[in-house]
Amino acid sequence: MSDFTPDIKAFCCHYTSQQTCAEGTEGLKQDGFPGSVSLFRVPCTGKIQVSTLLQAFEDGADAVYVVGCPVDGCHNVKGSQRAAKRVGAVKQALSELDVEAERIEMFHLERGFHPEFVAVAQEMDKKIKKLGPSPLKGESA
Amino acid sequence: MIIAERKPIAEIVEMTRDHEKILVLGCRGCVTVCSAGGEREVELLASLLRLGAKKEGRKIEVQEGSLVRQCDKEYVDSLDSWNGEYDAIVSMACGVGVNFIANLRSSTMVYPAVNTTFFGGSPEQGIWTEQCAGCGNCVLHLTGGLCPVARCAKSLMNGPCGGSQNGKCEIHSEVDCIWQMIHDRLEHLDRKEQMLEVAPIRDWRTAGHGGPRKTKRDDLTI
Numbered sequence: 275m276s277d278f279t280p281d282i283k284a285f286c287c288h289y290t291s292q293q294t295c296a297e298g299t300e301g302l303k304q305d306g307f308p309g310s311v312s313l314f315r316v317p318c319t320g321k322i323q324v325s326t327l328l329q330a331f332e333d334g335a336d337a338v339y340v341v342g343c344p345v346d347g348c349h350n351v352k353g354s355q356r357a358a359k360r361v362g363a364v365k366q367a368l369s370e371l372d373v374e375a376e377r378i379e380m381f382h383l384e385r386g387f388h389p390e391f392v393a394v395a396q397e398m399d400k401k402i403k404k405l406g407p408s409p410l411k412g413e414s415a
Numbered sequence: 416m417i418i419a420e421r422k423p424i425a426e427i428v429e430m431t432r433d434h435e436k437i438l439v440l441g442c443r444g445c446v447t448v449c450s451a452g453g454e455r456e457v458e459l460l461a462s463l464l465r466l467g468a469k470k471e472g473r474k475i476e477v478q479e480g481s482l483v484r485q486c487d488k489e490y491v492d493s494l495d496s497w498n499g500e501y502d503a504i505v506s507m508a509c510g511v512g513v514n515f516i517a518n519l520r521s522s523t524m525v526y527p528a529v530n531t532t533f534f535g536g537s538p539e540q541g542i543w544t545e546q547c548a549g550c551g552n553c554v555l556h557l558t559g560g561l562c563p564v565a566r567c568a569k570s571l572m573n574g575p576c577g578g579s580q581n582g583k584c585e586i587h588s589e590v591d592c593i594w595q596m597i598h599d600r601l602e603h604l605d606r607k608e609q610m611l612e613v614a615p616i617r618d619w620r621t622a623g624h625g626g627p628r629k630t631k632r633d634d635l636t637i
């Protein structure tokens with residue numbers, strides 16, 4: 275399992291990712307952002323539907339995570355709370371399919387540049403490397 | 416409206432295991448309004464069925480569709496437009512819809528994707544509560560508009576029972592005693608004396624205890 279490179283899809287809002295992403299891919303890499311994580315930026319995480327998150331798994335993700343504003347400090351008031359609920363719905367669906375629910379997570383981070391943005395990516399990368407490929411890819415069947 | 420909720424996905428994967436071409440069919444009636452089986456839920460279930468099959472290394476094709484309602488022959492007939500494209504239907508309508516498809520399509524396997532739970536309404540977003548049990552002989556004129564059939568745990572016609580405490584039902588401290596509410600509402604409307612009328616023993620045949628029910632309107636049939 276040691277040579278397994280996961281496919282992790284991260285959806286993050288403009289506000290939590292803006293400054294970090296301003297450095298570009300190279301800058302992110304230098305900060306230690308793992309190559310296994312692909313970023314999808316959206317204006318607000320409240321816009322992300324459950325179907326979008328499931329589609330990411332259908333497209334081959336081993337894990338998916340969402341980064342939105344702090345629960346009480348969302349730029350769009352309740353966007354990140356809505357996103358957290360939808361992540362919760364996918365967690366439930368994964369459990370019903372007997373798949374590890376921690377393959378999807380929600381993170382609430384402050385806006386602006388901050389090391390946590392990189393830290394959560396590293397956390398997911400480490401966790402998924404340990405978990406191995408998603409059973410939803412059907413490779414183990 | 417009729418309230419329903421989706422069955423656990425593993426249960427739906429299990430019941431449809433034999434099929435390779437599935438039509439997930441939503442209903443744009445009640446189950447759309449209660450977010451159990453409308454077009455959005457069809458999209459999710461289709462995705463989950465594909466993921467569930469892939470996990471087991473099975474290949475399936477999932478079509479997504481919806482009907483205006485699944486409880487009218489004319490709409491169920493429009494299933495013809497998917498002829499040949501599926502070998503089973505997973506209906507996201509209430510149980511009426513599933514029955515209608517079974518009644519009208521003798522060669523089609525149809526499976527329920529939702530549990531049909533009750534007739535209710537939504538007091539706030541994301542919450543639904545039971546209000547009527549379709550008893551066929553409405554008594555709301557006697558009870559201040561609040562239903563003792565659906566909302567009293569014992570369907571008492573002369574309540575409250577001896578278990579009501581502080582306005583709550585003895586089955587659970589979170590359940591309002593509907594008879595207390597009927598009393599309080601009638602009092603507020605200055606009609607408390609209605610509570611003194613003793614309701615006679617009720618004939619429950621209209622409530623389905625006389626077998627499946629049917630309504631026929633002469634003015635509407637030809």
Ligand code: SF4
Nearest residue numbers: 442444445486509512
């Ligand atoms: S099939 Fe059921 S859910 Fe759909 S409109 Fe008819 S009663 Fe409502």
Ligand code: SF4
Nearest residue numbers: 547548550553554562
């Ligand atoms: S009395 Fe019967 S018809 Fe009237 S609301 Fe209650 S269950 Fe429904």
